Amino acid sequence: EIVMTQSPATLSVSPGERATLSCRASQSVSSNLAWYQQKPGQAPRLLIYGASTRATGIPARFSGSGSGTEFTLTISSLQSEDFAVYYCQQYNNWPPWTFGQGTKLEIK
């Protein structure tokens, strides 16, 4: 099973600033990686798939990069609605598809 490790666990950033979230895989997952945003009481929302392709309707301030074992989600200018928990998920080696433990993005 591939273990996904996200860092940091909590990230404090001011609105308007850039946020950079990291995700590391225990072995290569090529570009088969997705990012999700989850707000309290809601289901996750797909942001990025294929490591760097934005899902339908996702604003351009969200971008994904990386391949192999190191991945980054960048939010270029944080809006109030962006404060949430973010998860990465690998789908290269399965079963099982596995998620990271999440990064909580909070207002500084």
Next chain:
Amino acid sequence: QVQLQESGPGLVKPSETLSLTCTVSGGSISSYYWSWIRQPPGKGLEWIGYIYYSGSTNYNPSLKSRVTISVDTSKNQFSLKLSSVTAADTAVYYCARGHYDILTGGFGGFDYWGQGTLVTVSS
């Protein structure tokens, strides 16, 4: 707009079987992979398994001995059964659709999710 809705008991006794159904509306269940994913309170996400509309399945090895996922294309529904539950199976259970990545011709994350249903295992 595709919508998914989970339904089933919110309380299950230990050792019994958890049963949930996901109803898909606004689109056909055909030609996609459909998954169950769970999230214990305050914790992260765990993929349980998927079913293709044709009926082929794949399960998380950690749950494989207790999980059955089935599909009813005539009703646009798919279902989850998890047997011999314990308190560790208490979680919000989500159903979700696998996104079809046109570039790779394969899976690309989960693009549509149900709202989730909390299932508590307790006597």
